[in-house]
Amino acid sequence: MPQTPHVERHFTGSESVRDVVIGMSDGLTVPFALAAGLSGAVSSGHIVVVAGLAEIAAGSIAMGLGGFLAARSDAEHYEQELARERKEVETIPEAEATEVAEIFESYGLSKEESRPVIDALRQKPGAWVNFMMRFELGLEEPLRGRALRSALTIAGAYAIGGFLPLFPYMLLTRMRSAFSLSVTLTLLALFMFGYVKGRFTGTAPLRGAVQTLVIGALAAAAAFFIARLIS
Amino acid sequence: MPQTPHVERHFTGSESVRDVVIGMSDGLTVPFALAAGLSGAVSSGHIVVVAGLAEIAAGSIAMGLGGFLAARSDAEHYEQELARERKEVETIPEAEATEVAEIFESYGLSKEESRPVIDALRQKPGAWVNFMMRFELGLEEPLRGRALRSALTIAGAYAIGGFLPLFPYMLLTRMRSAFSLSVTLTLLALFMFGYVKGRFTGTAPLRGAVQTLVIGALAAAAAFFIARLIS
Numbered sequence: 001m002p003q004t005p006h007v008e009r010h011f012t013g014s015e016s017v018r019d020v021v022i023g024m025s026d027g028l029t030v031p032f033a034l035a036a037g038l039s040g041a042v043s044s045g046h047i048v049v050v051a052g053l054a055e056i057a058a059g060s061i062a063m064g065l066g067g068f069l070a071a072r073s074d075a076e077h078y079e080q081e082l083a084r085e086r087k088e089v090e091t092i093p094e095a096e097a098t099e100v101a102e103i104f105e106s107y108g109l110s111k112e113e114s115r116p117v118i119d120a121l122r123q124k125p126g127a128w129v130n131f132m133m134r135f136e137l138g139l140e141e142p143l144r145g146r147a148l149r150s151a152l153t154i155a156g157a158y159a160i161g162g163f164l165p166l167f168p169y170m171l172l173t174r175m176r177s178a179f180s181l182s183v184t185l186t187l188l189a190l191f192m193f194g195y196v197k198g199r200f201t202g203t204a205p206l207r208g209a210v211q212t213l214v215i216g217a218l219a220a221a222a223a224f225f226i227a228r229l230i231s
Numbered sequence: 232m233p234q235t236p237h238v239e240r241h242f243t244g245s246e247s248v249r250d251v252v253i254g255m256s257d258g259l260t261v262p263f264a265l266a267a268g269l270s271g272a273v274s275s276g277h278i279v280v281v282a283g284l285a286e287i288a289a290g291s292i293a294m295g296l297g298g299f300l301a302a303r304s305d306a307e308h309y310e311q312e313l314a315r316e317r318k319e320v321e322t323i324p325e326a327e328a329t330e331v332a333e334i335f336e337s338y339g340l341s342k343e344e345s346r347p348v349i350d351a352l353r354q355k356p357g358a359w360v361n362f363m364m365r366f367e368l369g370l371e372e373p374l375r376g377r378a379l380r381s382a383l384t385i386a387g388a389y390a391i392g393g394f395l396p397l398f399p400y401m402l403l404t405r406m407r408s409a410f411s412l413s414v415t416l417t418l419l420a421l422f423m424f425g426y427v428k429g430r431f432t433g434t435a436p437l438r439g440a441v442q443t444l445v446i447g448a449l450a451a452a453a454a455f456f457i458a459r460l461i462s
Contacts, residue, residue, distance in 0.1 A: 026293055033289030034282065041281050050272045050462050051282045052263065056456035058264030061450040062257055069442055073434055078435075087418040104348065107358040114352040117335065124384040135366060203304055211300055219292040223285035231281050
């Protein structure tokens with residue numbers, strides 16, 4: 001495979017982490033905001049729970065299946081481009097060699113300076129194809145089995161994140177208490193999640209924590225005021 | 232910039248299209264599924280509209296702000312890595328030259344074959360840094376202003392997609408009629424959206440149409456049965 005071990009590690013880690021982050025960011029935010037919003041407009045905690053669970057079902061299916069199809073379509077796109085490059089390297093090697101020279105020219109290298117590399121690649125068609133995939137098209141080979149794992153990771157993270165803000169409405173009968181507990185728990189969870197997310201993705205943890213908290217709070221506030229306005 | 236015009240075009244187009252696709256896929260799916268789900272559990276179309284609008288507010292803020300911060304964090308990551316590569320090229324050029332040789336080795340090229348390119352890059356530190364960004368780290372320079380445009384595109388697409396399934400509940404007083412019209416309109420819209428999306432993203436249009444329709448229908452059915460089960 002064309003990737004150096006360094007790059008391979010980089011991408012493996014970030015794709016799984018990114019899936020958890022994608023699922024849990026939205027899972028902690030949208031069902032929470034919907035529950036907070038509805039609790040300003042309806043008098044029954046039961047409706048909040050019904051709407052929240054319906055939202056979790058819809059959201060985790062939409063995001064999980066969406067992630068599945070996106071990952072599968074990335075894999076198909078890679079295969080199509082790979083087949084095209086293979087054919088081009090075989091049938092129009094001169095044009096491909098010119099493309100490689102142009103890539104190096106864009107880094108200020110003359111045709112003479114890049115010629116030894118091009119001549120060497122022409123001796124190794126398999127390596128040449130991999131070189132074109134990465135350096136002409138900027139494509140990484142997708143990991144096998146990624147589509148399904150991605151789907152389950154995103155959907156699971158969404159559902160786990162979404163249950164937390166609903167628990168208080170299941171346990172407590174007084175709407176006001178359920179609302180307060182839900183908001184407190186979820187804002188705390190958003191802060192902690194943002195902190196951990198920051199550590200994984202390279203943002204400063206505290207800044208990640210504050211950003212994630214603010215998104216959740218803004219979404220919930222918007223939902224609350226819109227629901228109250230029209231109810 | 233290190234990118235060939237070909238690659239530049241490829242990425243510009245796909246990022247804007249991807250933002251619309253991300254926003255509208257979820258916007259057409261989740262508020263629709265929530266509305267369909269709730270209409271199996273509550274007797275008032277008004278509650279469906281309140282919950283739906285609250286969801287649209289929450290979802291578009293969560294996705295838009297999420298997209299904004301993700302794009303900004305990509306841009307910051309690029310700047311950090313750029314600064315690091317600049318420093319490494321300046322302070323430890325031997326180690327960097329060895330890294331370039333190793334990249335070419337992974338394509339089967341000997342040290343002798345890659346030496347002319349490496350020698351030429353060493354004469355041009357600026358181009359060398361750009362070369363490392365793309366070929367060692369696989370990073371593209373993010374487009375300027377992308378974070379804000381991405382946020383607004385995703386949020387707008389989500390809101391537009393989300394309004395459609397709610398309109399029938401605003402216009403029609405009979406729940407059953409509103410439900411039927413909402414389901415019909417939205418499944419039609421999902422089909423058309425999936426078709427267009429397929430054309431833009433390279434999936435076969437009809438397959439894209441069917442996939443998008445199925446995700447929406449599954450999410451709505453799951454929400455419907457969960458809501459009915461616990462209501």
